[in-house]
Amino acid sequence: MMVINTSKLDRGEAQRTLSSELDRHPLIILLGPQGSGKTTLAIELIDSRVGAIFEGRVRSSQPVILLRRDAMDAMQQMVVEHRKLPIKDVDGVIYADVSMYDALKAAIEGVFDVRELGEDALVSQITELAGDVFGVHVIEVVADSEDLRERRMNRHKDATARLEMLLLKEQRFGVESNIWGIQGARVGDIISRDSVAPYLSGQISRTPEDFSRAIPTKGLSLEECLREMISIAKNDELESGFLVLHREGEQQAISDILVGSRNSIIGVTMLELYVGYRQRRRNLQDRQVYVPDIEGTVELIHSHMQGDFRLSDADCGGAERFGIIVSVVEPDGGVDSTNEARKEELRQILWW
Structure with missing residues (x-):
């Protein structure tokens, strides 16, 4: 290649x-x-x-x-499928040509x-x-x-x-x-796709400037980090998240707790900023083309404030592509994770 x-x-x-x-x-x-x-x-x-x-x-x-x-023009003239449509006319079934x-x-x-x-x-x-x-x-x-x-x-x-x-x-x-x-x-x-205007603070985006603050995790236990996230979700109604490294039977927070702004998507943002650039190339035959360039297993834990579900498509897709665990904690202490065993572990930690 x-x-x-x-x-x-x-x-x-x-x-x-x-x-x-x-x-x-x-x-x-x-x-x-x-x-x-x-x-x-x-x-x-x-x-x-x-x-x-x-x-x-x-x-x-x-x-x-x-x-x-020239290839696009040629492709538009090449029919690769006669697709049956779910409608009929007086002559029977209707088909559409797919280029x-x-x-x-x-x-x-x-x-x-x-x-x-x-x-x-x-x-x-x-x-x-x-x-x-x-x-x-x-x-x-x-x-x-x-x-x-x-x-x-x-x-x-x-x-x-x-x-x-x-x-x-x-x-x-x-x-x-x-x-x-x-x-x-x-x-x-x-x-x-009409014209470009200056960026506005109310516009949803995913940049470092979307973080409202960072809370150091040094000296905090995993339970303390999780409860800090829950407190932020309840009191400030903001999403937050941090990274955990699992290695040789131990787990350690390897990032600050990042607190999002009103318009940030914290889980996706953290995936992009903290995991995306730590990548090494793997063979194209592998399903996960990029994986974290870190010894051990990385877990992204973030809170979730929107929708009726806990794990989003972005969470599941990111976990699969990067070979990591993504876990979500809700303001009420509910937990979901792409790893069932980890889901139970977090439930036990937060049990009260």
Whole structure:
């Protein structure tokens, strides 16, 4: 697999490398940890050659799919399925032709938004669909650990500029795009794709600035950390969370308790900030493509203030993809976890 290391190549070199690959390969999938530069490289590359740019909305490591315009035009003319519709007319059953292009978009959406699978499933499905005709070129975009960390902590600062560039290029070149993951940009701007306004404090986003405060966990027992979270949920009506490391039969808090603001999604935010950049590459045949680069098992424990459920799709998807445990504690002391044994342990700790 080809690798582009954005810590070792300057921006111009990385762009020229990717541009050269697009000349040779009409369908490219960019994989790599969040902060490596996949989306930025893809947006900067958009020109008259590009027909579509898609993003698989998997938490913390969105893969990017680049489709050359000539391949997109050809895909739109290739029928891969005569789909039976659940309606009839006077002549009987109605069928609809599904183009390869429509099937490609459905595969991207289905893998990440519906079934919460990982990058290996995406590569497999796209290869099965279009590999024989167009080939599928997979490129891993990587960066050094410190660069990943710094970019992830500061990426919201250039969110407006990146979104403006994307919208201008979409309009100028007629590119189809589903990119939503520009962290720190106004959600309304991303949805409308009309113009870009300054970020507002009431806009839901996932950036470090969404934390209202951090509470040190040094010297606190696990039970004390859990009860602090419950107190914050009850008294302040805010979500909070922290990370626990399980190793050699012991468990230890390895982060502060981060308290969210009114508009933050604390569980997803902590996954992105604390786990996403601690990743090492694994073989594409593995279901979990990225795992925490930490010895032992990482657990994210966070409170939950919204909805009728405890574990969200983001919790379950993040736990599966990163090989971690995600546990949720509600203001009333209710507990849920992606690990049944851990769920019972936390119940015993909070039993009163």
